[in-house]
Amino acid sequence: MAGHKSMNDESCPVARSVDIVGDRWSLLIVRDAFDGMSRFGDFQRSLGMARNILSDRLHRLVEAGILETRAASDGSAYQEYVLTAKGESLFTVVLALRQWGEAHLFARGERHSQLIDKRTGKPIPLMAPKASDGRGLQHANTEVRKVS
Amino acid sequence: MAGHKSMNDESCPVARSVDIVGDRWSLLIVRDAFDGMSRFGDFQRSLGMARNILSDRLHRLVEAGILETRAASDGSAYQEYVLTAKGESLFTVVLALRQWGEAHLFARGERHSQLIDKRTGKPIPLMAPKASDGRGLQHANTEVRKVS
DNA sequence: CAGTATCCCTCAAGATACTG
């Protein structure tokens, strides 16, 4: 995001994704949206960020097709920001970040919020890349096929 | 990253992860490292970024335990930057971003680089969150359990 | 080649005041 400057390798999906959600706030807004938040004030209080930046990020996320606005369900004149299908498919990204953080950024015994399965009340298992035959995939067994 | 300012919710693993790799370059450096790069000049040419910024990011990634330095394998006086186990476990994050980008950020028919399974030559299947019983998991079936 | 140091500029981000 941010830099409209031509990102280095435009054919790389990682680079494009980072260009859109690779800043300090966007994915946290999306996380809060997954958590049920939809109002400006909710995000603002949750994230403690400046209102103008929040306004800017919400607009960018809408423009990127990750959020969309709706009339508030309570009849007030304002808007709600809800995830589109495209935004919901960021669930995997947010989960990957969450699980990496859980595994590597907390001291043993240090408590952290946790994502749980509503049906079972149990934590979500660690997500892992799989090959097409269903076997676990190490990064060493993969490579990037460049494109002209 | 960047802002050493107390991130909003320190108990959220997503927030901590974003604080470390949530900038425009870090994950691209990690991506290149997965792609086999290890030298300063490799990263610099690949990413086209300013050398001082690259220097800063490499140091931060080392400090974060994501990369570590080694004496160059070719006997030159310089260093190589290689992924630690902690860094390698970012594979899931990078893959999630890659797959989201592939699915949503390219026009139909637009070509992009692709991650393939070396053994089969086939693309990596879409990674999906699973519940503990192995069933697919919708975000609507999850919730965050807060922690004091 | 692998960095470090310096200069500069833009923009992200914060704070705050203002408006419907």
Place this chain on the structure above:
DNA sequence: CAGTATCTTGAGGGATACTG
């Protein structure tokens, strides 16, 4: 309450020169 507008600051980032 939901934003927008304005001002300021500081970090992120680029360009380039310098050094071992």
